[in-house]
Amino acid sequence: MAQIVKIFDTTLRDGTQGEGVSLSVEDKLKIAQKLDVLGVHYIEGGWPGSNGKDIEFFHRVKELNLTHAKVTAFGSTRRKETKAQDDPNLNRILESGVEVATIFGKSWDFHVHKAIQTTLEENLAMIYDSVKFLKDNGLEVIYDAEHFFDGFKNNQEYALQTIKHAEAAGADWIVLCDTNGGSLPDEVAEIVAKAGQAVSVPIGIHAHNDCELAVANSLAAVNAGARQVQGTINGYGERCGNANLCSVIPNLQLKLGYSCISDEQLCTLTQVARYVSEVANMHMPVGQPYVGNAAFAHKGGIHVSAILRHAKTYEHITPELVGNKQRVLVSELAGQSNLIVKAQELQLNFDKDNPKVKSVIEKVKELEHQGYQFEGADASLELLLREAIEGLEEVFTLESFKIIVEKSAGRGVVTEAIVKVNVHGETMLTAAEGNGPVNALDLALRKALIPHYPDIQKIHLTDYKVRVFDEKDTTAAKVRVLIETADADNSWNTVGVSENIIEASWNALADSIRYALIGKTRVEHKQPEPQRLGVINH
Incomplete structure (x- = not known):
């Protein structure tokens, strides 16, 4: 004993x-x-x-x-x-x-x-x-x-x-x-x-x-x-x-x-x-042993190919023993094995001989080369895979948006967004004020979508991050925006990239709304456990 x-x-x-x-x-x-x-x-x-x-x-x-x-x-x-x-x-x-x-x-x-x-x-x-x-x-x-x-x-x-x-x-x-x-x-x-x-x-x-x-x-x-x-x-x-x-x-x-x-x-x-x-409102290190989000995450294509055969090849314990789970990251280092695993998690028919599958692999790598980072934006990756393999209903399309920033003596800085989107053939033109351009865009887009999708009132942005790369380009540098969105039960992350921070923010924001509306929201601690890729015998 x-x-x-x-x-x-x-x-x-x-x-x-x-x-x-x-x-x-x-x-x-x-x-x-x-x-x-x-x-x-x-x-x-x-x-x-x-x-x-x-x-x-x-x-x-x-x-x-x-x-x-x-x-x-x-x-x-x-x-x-x-x-x-x-x-x-x-x-x-x-x-x-x-x-x-x-x-x-x-x-x-x-x-x-x-x-x-x-x-x-x-x-x-x-x-x-x-x-x-x-x-x-x-x-x-x-x-x-x-x-x-x-x-x-x-x-x-x-x-x-x-x-x-x-x-x-x-x-x-x-x-x-x-x-x-x-x-x-x-x-x-x-x-x-x-x-x-x-x-x-x-x-x-x-x-x-x-x-x-x-x-x-x-x-x-x-x-x-x-x-x-x-x-x-x-x-x-x-x-x-x-x-x-x-x-x-x-x-x-x-x-x-x-x-x-x-x-x-x-x-x-x-x-x-x-x-x-x-x-405690404390950041939890992603690589914290046993319980961190990356404790059982696999990124390199060779690693993922191996765990497809047996999880023990790159995992020292079965993650579920401590309540964690295996994750496969998709990035420029990924081979097709990574996308196969992600497709399995999403229950998609990912036939590697399908021309659509081959094209999405190349598209992911090209987007990563442009600055996208899907390992931190699973929701954007899921939208990309579903669109390529199954096709997705376009829940709304952007016709235009305009941002107006005004500084006045009495009110300080005021930001207004005007958004025109097409929802099921109907053009919706809305405006909203926010405490910044992203907040204003978010509020204006919601105002346009609520008549068609009232449940959208239950979701909200919980985090917004901007990463500047190619610093040598100074103010013309490309930026990556990561947005975290949540409802009462779930949270998901989306990404947008552009030389214009507002456009990058819109791309990430639009993905976050689309992800919620297609009803495919997945969350680490709420979704059913995916099938294990291998079995570890102790």
Whole structure:
């Protein structure tokens, strides 16, 4: 039977110390629910002694009725030269109503002298008194040994004394923290093993990522005997972040054979990672291992040709194990294998001997040469393939558009778009004002189409990007516009290219509307999974 490793998530506390991360109480409650579904064992909700937001969170989290995770409150050991029962921070933990407390104390003699400016003996008493006070009040206590690895390397005997005092006071867990993130995996493994020999309490690991080793250090610690891993979703955290649980969990479970969460819960990992990034309003790296959008994406024609035969040729696991999916990108590097795969996903009859198929392959490559980028605009690619293979109904055709930009003293800059389109033989002439030319064009086009397609009111633009290439041409350079559009359930991306930014924007905008109107909207997390191109046997 696989050995169990408990997962301690500190996204809501340590994760919020990362630059740019700010979570409201509502955000924290939503994420806590997702973490519970994922199956983590502990959710560190915050520091109730530090701010009112965390106090409110601990009050309201009780209403969630979490089924799997235990919520824990964070704090420090008592202040020097005070009694534990009189310490405000420790009392805030009790008042929060949690069943589990996580407190940190000093392991490094340098920190004892310089940071809290007390004696080594008083620091040991602070650790013992604080843990015992919380245990006497019926809480499960996780003791985080801050800067343990630096402390151990500087004064091994004293560092071990600190965790022995935590054990003597009744700590349920002792977690060794690489707080500065400067340790290496072999050091972590050696020190964790020695700490495990010094105490009988189960050991955990809390690693920071300052050397890009937080995940590696966490795995090394587990192999050396640690049975709890602390980290955050997507690796959020102070400075360079914490150990990324989205990598830690699948590495432990799929590569090393430990048991962290159920197989069904592991299948939600990608969804949880992307949900947390959305709620935190943080960009999620496309190449993030396991859960990134490109983690199982294939672009080179040789690669795609190989995965047509067997997915294992270029995939180290089956993506669905972590809730992700295989993607095939189409670009100037693509061979016909890439388009065959895309056609299979769209359930199109893509006969490579069909002259139409051969022509669309050449057209894609030519458009990419002109500056189009279909790997980031699947909706435009789908329109192109469907038009070439099946033919598409022309839902509207442009007759003309005009943009007027006026700057006046009273109103500032005002943009007006006048659009004339033909919809099923009827010419529609509309005008609209917007906060820019693209917004004005979008509003005017919608106004023309709503009488024929009222559902168009449910979609909206969510992102707009412009990329200038051929910079040597300065203001006459060609531009690529990428537009993301969404409705209540789905989102899709389209592309336009031109030397005129307004024309490029119109091309991308028109594709986004056409894509919605033909009823072929596809979305990563809503569409049915395509048939796998190969089977990986584990």
